[in-house]
Amino acid sequence: MHRILSREALAPDVVRFWVDAPPIARKRRPGQFVIVRLGEGGERIPLTIADADPKRGAIALVVQGVGKTTRDLNAMEPGDAIQDVAGPLGLPTKIEPGQRVCCVGGGIGTAVVLPIARAVREAGGHVVSILGARTRDLIILEDDVRAVSHTCVVTTDDGSYGQKGLVTDALREAIAKAPEPFHEVVAIGPLPMMRAVCELTRPLGLRTIVSLNPVMVDGTGMCGGCRVTVGGEQKFVCVDGPEFDGHQVDFGELMARLTAYKEQEAVACARHPVAGPFTPAW
Amino acid sequence: MRSMAKKITQKTKTPMPCVDPAVRSRAFVEVASGYTEEMAVAEANRCILCKNRPCIAGCPVEIDIPKFIQKVAEGDFEGAFQTLTEKNVLPAICGRVCPQEDQCEKLCTLGVKFEPVAIGRLERFVADRAAAFGSQSDSGTSPQPTGHKVAVVGSGPAGLTVAADLAKMGHSVTIFEALHEAGGVLMYGIPEFRLPKEIVQREIHGLERIGVELKVNHVIGRTFTVDDLFEELGYEAVFIGTGAGLPHFPKIPGVNLIGVYSANEYLTRSNLMKAYKFPETDTPIVHGRRVAVIGGGNTAMDAVRTALRLGAEHAYLVYRRTEHEMPARLEEIEHAKEEGVEISFLAAPVGILGDDRKRVCAMRCIRMELGEPDASGRRSPVPQPGSEFEIDVDVVVFAVGQGANPLIRSTTPDLHVNKWGNICADAATGATEKKGVFAGGDIVTGGATVISAMGAGRRAARAIDVYLRNPLPDGV
Numbered sequence: 001m002h003r004i005l006s007r008e009a010l011a012p013d014v015v016r017f018w019v020d021a022p023p024i025a026r027k028r029r030p031g032q033f034v035i036v037r038l039g040e041g042g043e044r045i046p047l048t049i050a051d052a053d054p055k056r057g058a059i060a061l062v063v064q065g066v067g068k069t070t071r072d073l074n075a076m077e078p079g080d081a082i083q084d085v086a087g088p089l090g091l092p093t094k095i096e097p098g099q100r101v102c103c104v105g106g107g108i109g110t111a112v113v114l115p116i117a118r119a120v121r122e123a124g125g126h127v128v129s130i131l132g133a134r135t136r137d138l139i140i141l142e143d144d145v146r147a148v149s150h151t152c153v154v155t156t157d158d159g160s161y162g163q164k165g166l167v168t169d170a171l172r173e174a175i176a177k178a179p180e181p182f183h184e185v186v187a188i189g190p191l192p193m194m195r196a197v198c199e200l201t202r203p204l205g206l207r208t209i210v211s212l213n214p215v216m217v218d219g220t221g222m223c224g225g226c227r228v229t230v231g232g233e234q235k236f237v238c239v240d241g242p243e244f245d246g247h248q249v250d251f252g253e254l255m256a257r258l259t260a261y262k263e264q265e266a267v268a269c270a271r272h273p274v275a276g277p278f279t280p281a282w
Numbered sequence: 283m284r285s286m287a288k289k290i291t292q293k294t295k296t297p298m299p300c301v302d303p304a305v306r307s308r309a310f311v312e313v314a315s316g317y318t319e320e321m322a323v324a325e326a327n328r329c330i331l332c333k334n335r336p337c338i339a340g341c342p343v344e345i346d347i348p349k350f351i352q353k354v355a356e357g358d359f360e361g362a363f364q365t366l367t368e369k370n371v372l373p374a375i376c377g378r379v380c381p382q383e384d385q386c387e388k389l390c391t392l393g394v395k396f397e398p399v400a401i402g403r404l405e406r407f408v409a410d411r412a413a414a415f416g417s418q419s420d421s422g423t424s425p426q427p428t429g430h431k432v433a434v435v436g437s438g439p440a441g442l443t444v445a446a447d448l449a450k451m452g453h454s455v456t457i458f459e460a461l462h463e464a465g466g467v468l469m470y471g472i473p474e475f476r477l478p479k480e481i482v483q484r485e486i487h488g489l490e491r492i493g494v495e496l497k498v499n500h501v502i503g504r505t506f507t508v509d510d511l512f513e514e515l516g517y518e519a520v521f522i523g524t525g526a527g528l529p530h531f532p533k534i535p536g537v538n539l540i541g542v543y544s545a546n547e548y549l550t551r552s553n554l555m556k557a558y559k560f561p562e563t564d565t566p567i568v569h570g571r572r573v574a575v576i577g578g579g580n581t582a583m584d585a586v587r588t589a590l591r592l593g594a595e596h597a598y599l600v601y602r603r604t605e606h607e608m609p610a611r612l613e614e615i616e617h618a619k620e621e622g623v624e625i626s627f628l629a630a631p632v633g634i635l636g637d638d639r640k641r642v643c644a645m646r647c648i649r650m651e652l653g654e655p656d657a658s659g660r661r662s663p664v665p666q667p668g669s670e671f672e673i674d675v676d677v678v679v680f681a682v683g684q685g686a687n688p689l690i691r692s693t694t695p696d697l698h699v700n701k702w703g704n705i706c707a708d709a710a711t712g713a714t715e716k717k718g719v720f721a722g723g724d725i726v727t728g729g730a731t732v733i734s735a736m737g738a739g740r741r742a743a744r745a746i747d748v749y750l751r752n753p754l755p756d757g758v
Contacts, residue, residue, distance in 0.1 A: 023505050087504065271561055
């Protein structure tokens with residue numbers, strides 16, 4: 001059992017938890033994730049490790065309530081316990097010392113980008129961050145990202161905060177303005193956003209890393225439920241990823257595969273007291 | 283001696299009662315209901331107590347088969363249970379899933395002229411009856427603690443056997459399991475209708491009772507590496523029994539469409555996650571009206587029979603050779619046929635077709651003919667040009683074999699593996715070239731049987747015991 005140590009609402013339907021998990025807190029590197037099961041009869045879902053405190057033996061999880069399990073989780077309070085937390089899973093982000101990196105976080109993807117940005121900074125790199133969301137309320141972790149970035153730009157689709165427009169607009173400007181070219185872009189957020197970033201950087205030959213979020217069951221390479229096509233080859237996101245060269249990823253296939261259980265997810269939400277109407281995240 | 287003088291009155295096995303196919307093919311109830319006491323005694327009396335006792339040699343964990351059967355014949359079911367559990371910690375499981383026709387029963391003297399004694403059914407009866415009466419095996423009672431610590435990686439049949447044997451020898455044993463429940467393939471792979479999960483958990487609890495510690499949600503290679511187990515956690519020996527868990531997909535178009543599964547995923551969703559109870563449980567599964575399972579082994583039979591129980595109107599098994607070459611157990615093939623599985627022999631998929639939502643709608647297959655025997659002695663299937671045909675399906679499940687999971691080998695650089703990624707280990711002892719590390723089961727042999735993994739566990743436990751008592755000096 002993994003006790004919830006603290007709970008903090010970051011945005012509507014977005015909560016940051018600190019969860020007791022000492023071995024995972026010691027071992028985890030940026031880019032890795034855990035598989036969580038709330039209790040008996042529950043499903044296994046992957047969640048990125050947003051931060052870790054090895055001394056306290058705790059990991060941070062940032063959860064967006066999009067379906068039955070994530071909403072149940074977001075309704076939990078400090079002192080409650082999550083039955084199963086397995087990890088850290090996946091390969092860590094490859095961080096090379098002293099690189100100029102542009103980190104792009106869309107919505108809840110910011111929680112995944114933050115530990116990577118911090119690691120780039122700690123490795124003596126130069127960090128430019130771009131955070132984007134539909135509207136002001138959905139921008140999360142801005143202060144944390146600013147604290148590790150040399151430059152940080154915030155965009156909202158509706159212009160309610162920061163620069164009006166999409167992260168790709170800000171990225172285009174950042175690339176144009178950069179005194180020296182970026183070594184790479186790390187883009188994490190909704191699939192359409194990651195795909196748009198890749199379409200922008202591909203003609204420039206600018207290496208772009210994305211973190212993929214397919215359906216998973218075991219998270220250890222045993223079932224292939226999370227398979228994606230990268231550079232024409234089949235990869236299992238849980239053991240070969242979750243990060244890949246975005247220019248090689250078949251986004252269309254991944255987006256389709258994420259809809260596999262749409263009807264059943266709606267059924268699970270509808271019969272559930274905590275849940276309101278089901279709004280797919282894609 | 284009354285051996286051989288005994289008169290054979292019953293030439294065939296006492297039949298096993300089974301749930302009616304029409305009922306069971308739509309529910310996850312156990313297919314075979316097991317012997318009554320009367321049936322068990324009648325069957326035990328068929329054993330002629332022959333002098334050579336060839337059956338024992340056919341059992342990878344060397345159960346004293348004639349002794350336990352004689353006790354059943356005498357009505358001493360408790361004594362039979364104690365005899366069984368001297369050698370086998372998982373009798374209710376083995377009695378159900380062992381391919382006895384290739385092991386103990388294959389060598390039964392009675393089987394030369396008649397049907398062999400139903401050793402598996404008797405083992406199952408004895409174990410189930412003992413559980414119903416709350417019997418516990420005495421073989422595990424408080425050995426002298428040795429103070430040695432052993433880590434077992436993986437809680438499938440190999441790991442459970444190693445752990446039980448070492449605990450009985452007085453060593454302190456911890457099992458590390460990556461999933462949230464112990465049992466490996468017994469939990470996620472073999473369906474409820476062949477092996478009720480309650481029985482698996484009952485036998486695993488028996489291990490905890492003899493002092494084995496179980497840590498679930500621990501992914502070795504990630505949460506701890508093999509080296510961490512020695513250096514950080516102070517274990518003196520490590521047994522790796524992580525199985526063959528990496529599914530293979532053929533390189534044909536359409537394998538990533540929605541509704542295409544590996545048998546591992548399909549069975550894990552259904553068995554471990556209980557997707558058949560959705561939405562009472564949270565894990566969904568695609569319910570096909572027409573499901574095609576590709577393969578001819580036991581995993582394929584489990585998947586195709588699961589499809590029926592999930593409500594498929596047509597469950598097809600597509601196999602590239604003929605019934606004669608099928609690796610699945612005869613009993614499973616017969617059960618599948620009774621339940622209405624439609625088998626297409628000498629056919630293989632060449633592509634899967636999807637609709638505009640990228641969901642499976644059909645599968646293209648090609649007819650095969652058997653050619654010359656290959657190196658393994660089996661006749662290879664040869665595709666027949668121009669023989670392609672399509673079948674309408676909405677779920678496709680591949681049960682075409684599995685590879686070795688890379689998590690441990692990629693994080694343990696000094697562990698030797700062969701070209702398929704299987705760990706190189708001595709067949710007699712399970713010893714690897716890395717000091718203090720032993721391995722056994724499917725991670726060494728590739729996909730095999732539950733009982734062969736248990737046999738490997740038994741041999742490794744003996745070798746680990748010797749190693750702990752006389753550790754090799756460094757550099758040897």
